[in-house]
Amino acid sequence: MTQVIVLNGGSSSGKSGLARCLQSVLPGAWLSLGVDTLVQAMPLAVRVSDVPISADGEVGVGPEFRRLEAAWIEGVAAMARGGAGVIVDEVFLGGADSQRRWREALGRLDVLWVGVRCDGAVAAGREIARGDRVPGMAARQADLVHQGVKYDLEVDTAHTESLECARVIAAYVG
Secondary structure (H helix, E strand, O other): OOOEEEEEOOOOOOHHHHHHHHHHHOOOOEEEEEHHHHHHHOOHHHHHHHOOEOOOOOEOOOHHHHHHHHHHHHHHHHHHHOOOEEEEEEOOOOOHHHHHHHHHHHOOOOEEEEEEEOOHHHHHHHHHHHOOOOOOHHHHHHHHOOOOOOOOEEEEOOOOOHHHHHHHHHHHHO
């Protein structure tokens, strides 16, 4: 039985909305935790110095971010091992290497790996509407985050509403 659902997609691809829809259609209670949660929990000094975002939307991460991220990933895995269903809203900036870090932490848990695809132009429009992202991040990440990543299932939020995508995922879990 699936214990963890990992949603990987670029910025503004619709992962957070999809996670909320999943919480409403999956049986039982599921925690939704995302990389935005991790970033917001970090001290401002780390966010500013260790997570630089260039003017064109390229995101870099430094060693302090990686240290805190590793602890966070282990904590998420511990919650799932403790019996909580967990939906992870992630951005695999390192592609396959990012997935490898999660796979190692999640170990023997039953994980559903979901690629959240969204056309870069659509994601860029959502990015502008949000107003809380550096312009260019969504377009830059749309394909980058999927490079070398292996999925059990993929959904396309540019052409399918979040609730319908959630139903497809829930049927796969079911």
